[in-house]
Amino acid sequence: MNQSADPYFALIAPACVMLFGLTLAGCWWVQRRQPGARFLLWLAAGYVIPAVALAAQSLMSNAELASAALFTGCLYLAGCWAQAQGMALRLGARGVSMAAGLLVAAVTLGALYYYSRVQEDLWVRVQCLTVGTALQQLLVLGTMLKAQPAHDWLERWVRWTYGVNVGYALLRPFAVWLLPVQGVQELTRSGYWLLTLAVALLIGMWFALGLLACSVRDVLASLREERNRDPLTRLLNRRAFLESSAALLADQRLAPWMLVAMDIDHFKQINDRWGHRVGDHVLQELALLLPRQVRDRDLVARYGGEEFVLLLSRVQLPEAKSVVERIRESMHDHDFPLLPAGVKVTASFGIAPLAAATQLDAALELADALLYAAKRDGRDCVRTPERLEEPRNAPALNGI
Numbered sequence: 001m002n003q004s005a006d007p008y009f010a011l012i013a014p015a016c017v018m019l020f021g022l023t024l025a026g027c028w029w030v031q032r033r034q035p036g037a038r039f040l041l042w043l044a045a046g047y048v049i050p051a052v053a054l055a056a057q058s059l060m061s062n063a064e065l066a067s068a069a070l071f072t073g074c075l076y077l078a079g080c081w082a083q084a085q086g087m088a089l090r091l092g093a094r095g096v097s098m099a100a101g102l103l104v105a106a107v108t109l110g111a112l113y114y115y116s117r118v119q120e121d122l123w124v125r126v127q128c129l130t131v132g133t134a135l136q137q138l139l140v141l142g143t144m145l146k147a148q149p150a151h152d153w154l155e156r157w158v159r160w161t162y163g164v165n166v167g168y169a170l171l172r173p174f175a176v177w178l179l180p181v182q183g184v185q186e187l188t189r190s191g192y193w194l195l196t197l198a199v200a201l202l203i204g205m206w207f208a209l210g211l212l213a214c215s216v217r218d219v220l221a222s223l224r225e226e227r228n229r230d231p232l233t234r235l236l237n238r239r240a241f242l243e244s245s246a247a248l249l250a251d252q253r254l255a256p257w258m259l260v261a262m263d264i265d266h267f268k269q270i271n272d273r274w275g276h277r278v279g280d281h282v283l284q285e286l287a288l289l290l291p292r293q294v295r296d297r298d299l300v301a302r303y304g305g306e307e308f309v310l311l312l313s314r315v316q317l318p319e320a321k322s323v324v325e326r327i328r329e330s331m332h333d334h335d336f337p338l339l340p341a342g343v344k345v346t347a348s349f350g351i352a353p354l355a356a357a358t359q360l361d362a363a364l365e366l367a368d369a370l371l372y373a374a375k376r377d378g379r380d381c382v383r384t385p386e387r388l389e390e391p392r393n394a395p396a397l398n399g400i
């Protein structure tokens with residue numbers, strides 16, 4: 001309410017609320033291609049829309065507040081519904097009930113109409129609007145109760161603050177009712193009233209801060225993910241493989257390690273014969289198949305076009321060889337849905353041992369050399385430094 005001597009001073013609070021909203025909108029813009037980022041837009045609307053109403057009200061006289069009550073009421077109710085919708089989407093639900101939101105809005109706007117046009121009473125209007133907006137926010141309660149437990153303290157912070165925000169909005173009318181003041185003029189000038197208002201704003205800001213912290217964390221995580229993952233297969237890319245292997249190779253408890261280089265045989269023929277889309281599909285199928293054949297801590301990466309590398313921890317050469325044989329056999333057994341029945345995709349492998357991070361480059365070179373030895377020896381086979389595998393002549397591409 002505009003009780004300030006300087007009306008522009010009263011714009012500080014709406015400006016802060018607007019800033020939070022715009023920052024959330026900025027977070028949405030950065031993450032807009034990520035699935036499920038839409039909740040940020042709803043939460044941004046949950047701040048921007050009420051900020052407009054708060055700014056308008058901050059500059060109005062009591063008479064103007066009455067004539068604009070329905071308009072500002074609509075903005076607050078829509079903003080709080082948007083906040084509940086954003087929270088619901090954030091928790092993985094499909095959203096909150098539009099019908100329930102409209103019902104709460106209709107009842108609240110009806111009361112606002114009555115107490116602004118029929119029997120003018122600013123005091124009752126404020127209380128009705130506070131309860132109406134709290135009820136809008138409460139629409140997400142069911143989703144919150146059913147949601148998975150929060151996985152970190154930031155998530156807990158956001159959920160708890162949202163709950164406190166709604167709880168306080170429901171309690172505030174009762175707290176204000178207990179005031180021993182007569183008339184709205186006296187009330188809105190009292191320190192107690194300003195305190196209840198300031199606490200509401202602080203809780204709202206606290207919640208927004210938690211949301212922003214979560215959003216920044218999510219943006220950083222998705223940027224890291226984008227930087228580290230091959231977009232087609234979602235496996236680690238070459239850069240992430242080198243970074244992750246440096247971390248893994250620093251832990252001597254995981255020694256010894258085996259580096260496996262793998263290259264699909266005659267992949268060009270797959271592209272040439274059935275098109276790039278089928279070639280991509282083969283790469284994606286292999287990206288699902290490979291991690292299933294190794295342990296969780298082992299690394300699997302797409303190193304180049306049709307070349308993959310694996311870093312196996314705590315294995316000796318014979319065990320590594322049986323893991324790779326298992327991969328080779330699983331490829332034989334695998335039916336690629338987009339390839340004609342009976343067409344098999346094979347690959348050639350080179351395995352190089354390594355005992356420390358400093359040997360990574362040399363191991364990559366050795367594994368690559370062994371892989372090309374396997375190609376020369378007829379493909380669809382595994383080569384190790386001891387040449388455990390005898391040469392054999394595999395067909396160009398089984399079934400073609």
Ligand SMILES: Nc1nc2c(ncn2[C@@H]2O[C@H](COP(=O)(O)OP(=O)(O)OP(=O)(O)O)[C@@H](O)[C@H]2O)c(=O)[nH]1
Binds near residue numbers: 267269278279305306
């Ligand atoms: N579909 C698809 N093809 C790719 C991708 N990256 C690389 N390729 C293709 O992979 C093929 C690799 O061909 P080559 O290097 O001749 O190897 P190859 O046909 O597998 O033959 P060998 O390795 O000797 O068995 C090329 O035709 C590339 O265009 C990709 O992301 N998707």
